[in-house]
Structure formats: structure tokens, C-alpha cells
Amino acid sequence: MGALDQTIIIDRPIEEVFAITTTMEQSPQIMDQVEEVNKLTEGPIAKGTKYNEVRNLGGRRVQSVLEVIEYEPHASYAVASSQNGVEIEFRYTFEQQGEGTFVTFDGKVKTSGFARSLFRGMIVRMIAKEELFHLQKLKTFIEKETV
Template identity: 65%
Template sequence: MGALNQHIIIERPIETVFAWTTDMERAPEIMDHVEKTEKITEGPVGKGTQYNEIRNVGNRRVQTTLEVIEYIPNTSYAVLSDQNGVQISFRYEFTPQGNETHVTFNGDIKTRGLARTLFKGMIVRMIAKEELLHLSNLKKYIEKNTEGK
């Protein structure tokens, strides 16, 4: 288990939740700090797919490349970000519960260099807060946009 752990129940079938969660180009509609996410590799989404993401962090635009490192339809999805001495892996697990889906989020943070290592606790807290809000926003977004479908 990683440094960040959250879970939520989304009141939609697993196929819907997985499809909407793994559509990274929707991130600006779901996450407050994401301005743009663009797929930069060809072909269908799967292990090795890469995205260019731009976030507004503390009034600074930060660009990073995200890489899908695990993609098992309707089961799990993981993405890796490695930037400026901070490597973050985000992993989502999907479990059906009738017509609902239990989503578990695990994030792991690794740091390189003295400065990043000294501030690792602060980085973990900042990302944990954002990801908790992300899961809540994801739930609202999916349930609103798939109502009656």
C-alpha cells in the first residue's frame, strides 16, 4: 500500500466508472488544478500510453508527462508521473458492488535529492488532500454525466 489511500463508492456500473475514470482528457473537467491533458501516443489507451498534462500549481503552470503503467479493463488502472525529483504513481482499483462501483485509490511517492526528501511529508499531505477532493469530484462528475444511461 502506498502513501496515499482513499476509497469511494460511485453509483454506476463498473464498466461506466472505469471508462470515465480512465479518460484522462476529461481531467480538466474533474480536477480543479488541471488545465489541460492531451494524449501524445497513438492507438488505444493501454500500458505505455502517455499524456501531456498542464496544471496550475500555486499560480505556476507545471507540465508533466503521465504514463499508463497498468491497464486491466474494469479492474485496475495506474499512471506514473516523474518530475523534478518527485515520482508519483497513482493506482485505481475497481470492484463491482451490484450497480455501484467501489473505487480504491493508492498513491505512492518517491523523492530524489535532499531538498525533495526533506519536504516529502508536505508533498504527501498536499497530494492526499487533492486526491481526496479528486475522488469526490470524480463521483459527482460520473453520476451527473451518466444519469439515466
């Protein structure tokens, strides 16, 4: 497992966990750094759906466009973004485990350009720190919201 990989069991059925996890507009309620998320494309969530996300990173508002690159209901969901020579991909997989759902979250970071490549390790550590408690926050949110 890499720096961004996490797993957790959420005590809710896979349908609920998948639905809440893939509703990006709820991210500000789950993730401390996310201030707003707006859907940019029409229609239901599918591969190609795009969102505008604004995060507060150390007092600086950073905007990026997230694109759904994988969407398999109740099985997997992935989004990607690219900004200033840094490409990030987050992927969730879901497996029913008893009455709960086993969730795996993993992330990949790619850099391009000499300057970004020099700072790749620092960028990965910064993102890993930001995402460290991501699944725990998701678990708390889902279990609280669906009781």
C-alpha cells in the first residue's frame, strides 16, 4: 500500500455507502479542506462527469476540476484532476462484508516538469497528510447520517 492508501469497514449496506461516497457535493461536510463542490456537467454521475472543487490549503483557496474516470455502481469510483504539473487520481472500491461495506481508498500522484518532479515527495506527503483521516471521516459521516 502507498502513502495514500486506506481501508475501513463502514457499518452500512454497500448501496448507501456508494451513494453517499459518490455524491461529491457533500464533500465539504466530510472533508475539512473542501469548501465547495459544484457539478459542471448535466445528467447522472457517470464516467466523464466533471466537478469544480475549491479547497482551503493553508489559508489559500485552490480550485480544480475533478473528472470521474471510473464509475461502476456499488463496486468502484475514481476521480482525477490535473493542475500545474500535478496529476492526482483517487479511487474507491467497495465490497459487501456482512452487513457492512469494506471500502478501499487509494491515490496516485504524478508530477511533470523539472520543478514539480523535484518536489514530488513533498507533494505526496502533503496530500497524504490531508487525506490521512479521510475514510474515518467518511465512516463517521455515513454512520451518523443514515441512523
